[in-house]
Amino acid sequence: MLNMDQKLLKREEEGKIIRTGIVGAGQMGRGMVTQMAIMKGISPAIVSDIKLDNVINAFHYAGIADEQIAVAKTLADANKYMEMGKFVATENSELISQANLVECAIDVTGVPEVGVKIAIDSMNNGKHVVMMDVETDVVIGSYLKKLGEKNNVIYTGSAGDEPGAVMELYSFARAMGMQVKVMGKGKNNKLDYACNPDTVLEEATRRKMSPRMLCAFKDGTKTMVEMTAMSNATGLIPDVIGGHGPSASPDERCKELNSIFRLKKDGGILDKHGVVEFVNGIAPGVFVTVSTENEEIAYQMQYHSMGPGPLWTLYRPYHLCNLETPLTVAKAVIDKEPTIIPIDGPVSECITAAKKDLKAGEYIDGIGGYTTYGSIAAAEETYANGYVVYGLINKKSRMKKDVKKGQLLTLNDVELDTGTQLYNVRKEQDAMYRK
Numbered sequence: 001m002l003n004m005d006q007k008l009l010k011r012e013e014e015g016k017i018i019r020t021g022i023v024g025a026g027q028m029g030r031g032m033v034t035q036m037a038i039m040k041g042i043s044p045a046i047v048s049d050i051k052l053d054n055v056i057n058a059f060h061y062a063g064i065a066d067e068q069i070a071v072a073k074t075l076a077d078a079n080k081y082m083e084m085g086k087f088v089a090t091e092n093s094e095l096i097s098q099a100n101l102v103e104c105a106i107d108v109t110g111v112p113e114v115g116v117k118i119a120i121d122s123m124n125n126g127k128h129v130v131m132m133d134v135e136t137d138v139v140i141g142s143y144l145k146k147l148g149e150k151n152n153v154i155y156t157g158s159a160g161d162e163p164g165a166v167m168e169l170y171s172f173a174r175a176m177g178m179q180v181k182v183m184g185k186g187k188n189n190k191l192d193y194a195c196n197p198d199t200v201l202e203e204a205t206r207r208k209m210s211p212r213m214l215c216a217f218k219d220g221t222k223t224m225v226e227m228t229a230m231s232n233a234t235g236l237i238p239d240v241i242g243g244h245g246p247s248a249s250p251d252e253r254c255k256e257l258n259s260i261f262r263l264k265k266d267g268g269i270l271d272k273h274g275v276v277e278f279v280n281g282i283a284p285g286v287f288v289t290v291s292t293e294n295e296e297i298a299y300q301m302q303y304h305s306m307g308p309g310p311l312w313t314l315y316r317p318y319h320l321c322n323l324e325t326p327l328t329v330a331k332a333v334i335d336k337e338p339t340i341i342p343i344d345g346p347v348s349e350c351i352t353a354a355k356k357d358l359k360a361g362e363y364i365d366g367i368g369g370y371t372t373y374g375s376i377a378a379a380e381e382t383y384a385n386g387y388v389v390y391g392l393i394n395k396k397s398r399m400k401k402d403v404k405k406g407q408l409l410t411l412n413d414v415e416l417d418t419g420t421q422l423y424n425v426r427k428e429q430d431a432m433y434r435k
Contacts, residue, residue: 001159001327007334011041018333019045019082020326021096021127023118024108025054027209028132030061032108032322037062042326046078046088046099055089075099097121104128104329106158108322110213110367112136112391116422119155123147128154128332132325134161135367138228138350139391139422141342143429156338159331160324163229166286167340169314170234177297178290181273181311182261183236185226187245188283189218193406194355196370212368221367221374221390224350227276228376231348233340238348239275241408242375247280254282254315258307261289276348276376285317345433346379351387352409358399364414366393375408383434386410392423 011018018041022029025047033044044062047055052071059069070081072088078095081088088099096105097118105122107115107129115136119129129148131137137144137157148155158164162185173180195218197204197211204211216222224242231237246269248256257279262268279287289311292298298309306312328339353375358364364371367390374390382389388409396417403413416423 001331004327004330004334005040008039008041008330011334016041018042018103018329019101020329021045021099021102021105021122022047022108023049023093023096023106023114024110025049025051025058026108028322029108030054030058032106032325033058034062035323036326037064039326042330044087045082046072046090046096046102048090048093048096050091052089052091059087059089093118094121097125097127102127103333104130106130106325106329107133107136109133110135112139112422113394113420116140116425119144120147120425123151123153123155126151126153128156128329130156130158130325130328130332132158132161132322134163134225134229135391136422137342138225138232138346139389140425140429141229141232142345142433143425145341146432154332154336154338155341156328156332157229157233157340158325159328159339160319160321162226162286162319163233164324164328164339165316165319166230166288167233169286169288169316173288173290173314178292180234180236180288181291182257182270182275182277182287182289183230183234184277184279184287185223185230186250186283186285186287187220187223187278187280190280191220191245192218193220193353193373195219196355197368210368214368216368219355219373221350223278224374224376225390227278228348228350229340229342230276231376232342232346234276235343235347236274236276237378238376239270239272239277241351241377241381243277244269245278245280248282250282250285250317253306254279254285254287254313255307257287257289257313258309258311261311282315284319285315286319287313287315289313348376349379349382349387350374350390351377351382352390352393352414354403354405354407354409356405358403360399360401362399363395364393364397364399365395366390366397372409386412388414388416389426392416392426394420
């Protein structure tokens, strides 16, 4: 993001404000609106949510007065108010992809079935798309990237989310000629694979969070989704299904990881290098562990207090989620570059595991729910074993067989809902990449 402050200032001075459309005005969307409102050269021009009050409140948090806000129910109204310089609030998310002055659409919903429609409609209307909805990206990201190329717009994941934050370290290390052995993120909630929205309700209420969101953090699903996005953007894969999840202390350089991530034959935990991983105890940070075969560079790394080698860890101790997203918008609009995108075809998949014993005929649910959680497996292993892609699970999915708690679900076990746009776009992606 070097010099982006100057690039945005130039847009401000030239009156070329980047007008964005944001879908979702919960905690993440609200913070993004507020952040964007204090920046130069960019504006939260139109925001939608299923609850209009959420949008109005988001604008208020950003210091936007009522006389500057207009409520739009139709596309004509949205276009008119935006041309007048008003901040537009709406309950109709379709206006984001259709409004004339919107240059970039941002999905902050975390709901794959919403994310697929926003992304496709927006790109087909010539708008860049920033996907904070990583759950959608890990299911159909390769398809969406190709659609962006077809429409001459940028499709990208977001800075601030762990995958986008660690991608900066990955690119930095690779540009320096380093070999990236491990790429990953910290986890700050103790794993509880069996938790559900009821068991976390008290904590979620205290922390002013959605119980489903907190559940998705605690049961590990969000971590697995994020690791899948990292894998799909780099070609790195998990060492084992679900990752090892070691523990380490967040010292200034996470030097413990230099030993932990050695191969087993060298006293570490890994069967192979070139992997994605998560580490308990270093959240909210992200990291890459690197090596070099050059003796002089190895000496220089030790001289610069990075440790004796042969592995060194580059650690960023924070990620600012939604607050960094406007920088990805600017990078897409101004530089025509993404922050993080999948390479062609999935490298890994977020797959489905049972939270409890499940019976044939029982309906199950997806992220942050009562019956399943996500894990990560290499794509080849996923297809060979018929594991169920987690993002395709919804409340209409039903068990065909009994399975035990902790079991990885296969397509022989589950009847998926095949009537959704997400499912059908995934089928198109499969036809593109799985021959």
